[in-house]
Amino acid sequence: MRKRVLLACVVALTAGWLFARQKNPTIYTIPLPPKPDFSSLQWLIGDWSGKTAVKKAPGDVHLSVAYALQQRFLKIKGDVSLPATKTAPATHESWVGMLSQGASSGAFTLRLFTSNGFMTRYQVTVTGSRVLFNPQGGPLPPQGWLFRWMFAQVGSDVCTETVDVAPPGKSFFNYYSATLSRVAAGNSASTAPRGESAPN
Numbered sequence: 001m002r003k004r005v006l007l008a009c010v011v012a013l014t015a016g017w018l019f020a021r022q023k024n025p026t027i028y029t030i031p032l033p034p035k036p037d038f039s040s041l042q043w044l045i046g047d048w049s050g051k052t053a054v055k056k057a058p059g060d061v062h063l064s065v066a067y068a069l070q071q072r073f074l075k076i077k078g079d080v081s082l083p084a085t086k087t088a089p090a091t092h093e094s095w096v097g098m099l100s101q102g103a104s105s106g107a108f109t110l111r112l113f114t115s116n117g118f119m120t121r122y123q124v125t126v127t128g129s130r131v132l133f134n135p136q137g138g139p140l141p142p143q144g145w146l147f148r149w150m151f152a153q154v155g156s157d158v159c160t161e162t163v164d165v166a167p168p169g170k171s172f173f174n175y176y177s178a179t180l181s182r183v184a185a186g187n188s189a190s191t192a193p194r195g196e197s198a199p200n
């Protein structure tokens with residue numbers, strides 16, 4: 001008889017515990033970081049296309065900048081084709097990167113992946129209408145080589161791109177400069193890479 005009473009008490013306690021668990025479930029939440037402020041980069045969002053500043057054999061440059069992942073990042077895609085010169089062979093490279101909020105307000109970080117297999121990181125600084133990308137290493141950067149570049153707004157639908165390179169142990173020199181124009185939406189003639197559109 002005592003065993004039956006003890007068993008009944010255990011069953012009752014277990015049922016009560018299960019009922020309490022079902023009635024008041026534990027809710028787990030993960031605090032989200034604040035959304036970054038991309039207002040200083042708003043002018044750069046869109047598709048761009050242009051030529052390098054070489055009269056005899058200009059290269060082609062295409063750029064696409066778009067919001068991604070609930071506007072918490074900017075996805076940047078580029079495509080560059082440069083003809084051969086006296087000091088360098090013809091090159092073609094595509095790249096894609098994700099730009100995120102940096103450690104301080106107004107600073108950003110770009111993680112870049114290229115069609116040549118490089119994975120690099122850049123510190124991005126915005127000063128007025130200029131966006132400067134400075135190399136900060138990365139998981140697999142070009143060994144010994146440094147690249148930095150800058151976009152500068154020169155009109156509502158026009159910007160310039162300046163790319164500098166430093167070979168191992170040497171100073172920076174201008175690799176190429178280009179003038180880019182904004183590509184109108186729906187312009188099928190453009191080969192500019194398309195990014196994700198900004199959410200409404």
